[in-house]
Amino acid sequence: MVALPAMSAEIPVSQAPAQNQASSSSSAETIGQVTSVSQLSDVKPTDWAFAALQSLVERYGCIAGYPNQTYRGNRALTRYEFAAGLNACLDQINQLIATGTADLVNKEDLTTLQRLQEEFTSELQTLRGQVDALEARTATLESQQFSTTTKLRGEAIFALASVFGSDRAINTDAQNRGNNRNELNENAIFADRVRLNFDASFTGKDRLRVRLQARNITSFNTGVTGTNQTRLGFDGNESNNVSVSALFYRFPIGESTIVSLATEGLEYIDEVPALSRNFDSSGSGAVSRFGRYNPIYRAAEGPGIIVSHKFNDALTLTAGYVVPSGVGNDPSNGRGIFNGSYSALGQITFQPISDLSLAFTYINAYYTDGSGVTGGTGTGFANNPFNGARTSVNNYSLTANYRLSPSFTLTAWGGYSNAQAENTAVARNNANIWNWAVQLGFPDLGKEGNFGGLVFGVPPYVADNQFISGNNRRQDDDTSYHLEAFYRYRLNDNIAITPGLITILNPEGNSSNPNIYVGVVRTTFTF
Structure with missing residues (x-):
C-alpha cells in the first residue's frame, strides 16, 4: 500500500517555483473540472507520466483545469504544475480510503501512484511546504482577527x-x-x-x-x-x-x-x-x-x-x-x-x-x-x-x-x-x-x-x-x-x-x- 498524505484538494500552483516556463498571452480563467488529461493541451502525451496520470484522472476525476484546455491558462505545464495535479489525485484517492470505499481503488493504481510519488518527490515536498506555510498564515490571521461581525x-x-x-x-x-x-x-x-x-x-x-x-x-x-x-x-x-x-x-x-x-x-x-x-x-x-x-x-x-x-x-x-x-x-x-x-x-x-x-x-x-x-x-x-x-x-x-x-x-x-x-x-x-x-x-x-x-x-x-x-x-x-x-x-x-x-x-x-x-x-x- 502507498502512504497517501492528507492534502488540500486545490493547490495554488502559481506559487510554485517556475522551471522552463513558456510564455503565454492568455490570462488565468475560472477553474473548471477536467475529466480527461487529453483535454490538457499543454501536457505531452509522450511522457510516461502523462499516461499514468491520464488513467487516474479518467477513473477518479481529480484534476482541476481550465476551459481553454490548458492546465494553467497563462503558461505551459511545468513539473510543479504536474505535481499539483498528482497531489490532487492523491487527495482524491486518500479520501476514498478514509471514507471506507477503498475497494474502489485497485492495486495497480496504488502502484502507479507510488512510482509517480517517487518521480516527483522534490516537487511534492515543495508544494506541501507551501501549503503548510499557507495554513500557518491562515491560522495566524484567524487567531488575530478581532471579530467576524x-x-x-x-x-x-x-x-x-x-x-x-x-x-x-x-x-x-x-x-x-x-x-x-x-x-x-x-x-x-x-x-x-x-x-x-x-x-x-x-x-x-x-x-x-x-x-x-x-x-x-x-x-x-x-x-x-x-x-x-x-x-x-x-x-x-x-x-x-x-x-x-x-x-x-x-x-x-x-x-x-x-x-x-x-x-x-x-x-x-x-x-x-x-x-x-x-x-x-x-x-x-x-x-x-x-x-x-x-x-x-x-x-x-x-x-x-x-x-x-x-x-x-x-x-x-x-x-x-x-x-x-x-x-x-x-x-x-x-x-x-x-x-x-x-x-x-x-x-x-x-x-x-x-x-x-x-x-x-x-x-x-x-x-x-x-x-x-x-x-x-x-x-x-x-x-x-x-x-x-x-x-x-x-x-x-x-x-x-x-x-x-x-x-x-x-x-x-x-x-x-x-x-x-x-x-x-x-x-x-x-x-x-x-x-x-x-x-x-x-x-x-x-x-x-x-x-x-x-x-x-x-x-x-x-x-x-x-x-x-x-x-x-x-x-x-x-x-x-x-x-x-x-x-x-x-x-x-x-x-x-x-x-x-x-x-x-x-x-x-x-x-x-x-x-x-x-x-x-x-x-x-x-x-
Missing part, C-alpha cells in the same frame, strides 16, 4: 489653536456693576481628540456602535474668553482619559422606518436628515461649535430614542426623546429618564426636488438647573436665562438647504426659543431667544475632496427677558455676530488639514466688548 473605524484630531484680541468679554449686567475686563489667555494650544468606533452588524441592515473617546482640547469658553461663542466644534478635555462616549443600536422596522436606541451619546444631528452636510462633522466640517449646525439640535445629548419614518422620497418624519448624559442613569430625585432634564423632538423634512431640502423642527425641553438651553452656544444669558432656575423651553426652527450646483451649496436656518422659569421665586418669567445663520459651501474647491466653507450668523441671544434680580436683567443689549471661514485640504484618503478663522463681533451681546478672534489648524486622520 465588527469593523473598527478610527479618527484622530491634532488641533493647533489660539484666541486673539485684547480682553475677555463681559455681559451687560457685569458691565453695569462696573466689573473690569480681564486679559485673554492668548497662549496657543496643541491638543488632540481620538475616537474609535466599533461598528457591528447582525443582519446587514442594523448597526451597533460602541465609541471610545479620549481628548484634551481645552474649551475656549467663558473661562478663557468670557463667552461660549468662541468654542471649537470638537473641544472637550478629560485629560485624555478613555471613556465610552457613545453606545447605540440602530435598526430598521420594515422598509421605511429607522430606530436608534442609545444608552449614551445619542445626538439629534446624527439621526435627522442632513441639511448642513460638509459643515456638521466635528472632524471634517466647520471648526466652530456654532458654525457646524443649527443649535436647536443641541438640546440634549445622552441616552434616548429617535425614530425616523420616510413616507416617500420627499417626506420624512422624525421623533425623538433624549436626556442629558449623566441624568438617565441616575435614579435619585429629579433625575432619571422621566423625572429630570429631557428633550423631545419632532421634525418634518420635505425634499420636493433632489437639490432642495426644508426642515421644520420643534423641541420641548426641560432643564432642572436652568443651564444648557442653547447647547453651549450663544451668550451666557441665552444658555441660562434665569440664573439656574428650573427652566422649560419651546424651541422652533426652520432650516433650508439648496444645492445651486455641484460646486456651490447654500444652507440657512432661523431659530426662536421661548423659555419659562419654573421656580416659585421667579415663576412664569419668560425669555425670548433668537439665532440665525447662513452657510456657504464650496465642494471640491481646488481639487476633488477639498471643501471651503463660510458661515455668517447670529448666535443665540436673549432679546427680551422678564427676569429681574436687583440690577440683573439677564438680557443682551446688543447682537453678536459670528463670521467664520475654513478650508479643508485633503492630502489623501486618510489625512485632511483644515485651517480656519473665527471672528466674534460684539461678544457676549455687548458692543462695548472688543472683537475676539480664534485661529485653528485641525489635522484629521481617519483609519
